Amino acid sequence: MSRIGNAPISIPSGVEIKVGNGNVVSVKGPKGELFQKVDRDIEIGIEDGTLTVKRPTDQKRHKALHGLYRALINNMVVGVSDGYKIELELVGVGYRASNKGQLLEMQIGYSHPVMMMLPPPVKVTTETVKGKPPLVTLESIDKQLIGQMAAKIRSYRKPEPYKGKGIKFKGEVIRRKAGKTAAA
Helix, strand or coil, rough: CCHHHHHEEEEECCEEEEEEEEEEEEEEEHEEEEEECCCCCCCCEECCCCCEEEECCCCHHHHHHHHHHHHHHHHHHHHHCCCEEEEEEECCCEEEEEECCCEEEEEECCCCCCCEEEECEEEEEEEECCCCCCCCCEEEHHHHHHHHHHHHHHHHHCCEEEEEEEEEEEEEEEECCCCCCCCC
């Protein structure tokens, strides 16, 4: 059984947490500010540099919300203090990536370039080094948004198991399959 909700969140220096009316938690840090509406049944307490999340009963719904909101608030604290970074590799002959501000342009084997406009909280950079696959780096303070954008980019050309071509996360291991074998 998970005990995520019971773990206290230590608040790093430079991070300020406020619980407003309507149970809206705002976390402000050196990298930015994030907001999260919390269910009215869940109580949030801040004391001595730690934040605790409490549930009123042991109902299944309250247990689920307890762990959920504790994880969301922890992700917000980490985001405004350290930030999140996801790197994607474009593996394939002729695959290229470039960006102009928030506009990401990818050549990934289609007859036309794939263009994607990323929202302002996500910063995108592209890097092309000879002998290595092109790299797309996403940085943001919002873990949910950066994960969603990375999944969207990956969905344009998922890695295939025969040649390993496609867009993959850096460090991701693609399970390879053997191709057809000639009859003996």
